[in-house]
Amino acid sequence: MNIEDYKDVFEPFERLIEIEICGEKRLVPENNSLLRCFQFLSLETISYGNFCWNGDCLNCRVWVKNGEREKAVVSCRTKARDQMKIVRISEEIILTKN
Numbered sequence: 001m002n003i004e005d006y007k008d009v010f011e012p013f014e015r016l017i018e019i020e021i022c023g024e025k026r027l028v029p030e031n032n033s034l035l036r037c038f039q040f041l042s043l044e045t046i047s048y049g050n051f052c053w054n055g056d057c058l059n060c061r062v063w064v065k066n067g068e069r070e071k072a073v074v075s076c077r078t079k080a081r082d083q084m085k086i087v088r089i090s091e092e093i094i095l096t097k098n
């Protein structure tokens, strides 16, 4: 699979932003949902994963740290923000290492 064949699925972006996923810093496209960002990082596992992409299945949940608090969000409905810190991800989200 080639990211170029999939570029239409991403919202237009001009730069990459840095987010942290379970302690690992990764660069992802700005202006995209977290689930799209995960797809950007791990095209095959997320493209073929068990995801509805519309907020129904909850298989894409992640837990975001905000100050001292952790909050579960649905990653297909949550835009990635620069320096976002994700401390836990659903078992359905399998990310390959870069």
Ligand code: FES
Pocket (backbone or CB within 6 Å): 035, 050, 051, 052, 053, 054, 055, 056, 057, 058, 059, 060, 061, 074, 075, 076, 077
């Ligand atoms: S992919 Fe189903 S709720 Fe996000």
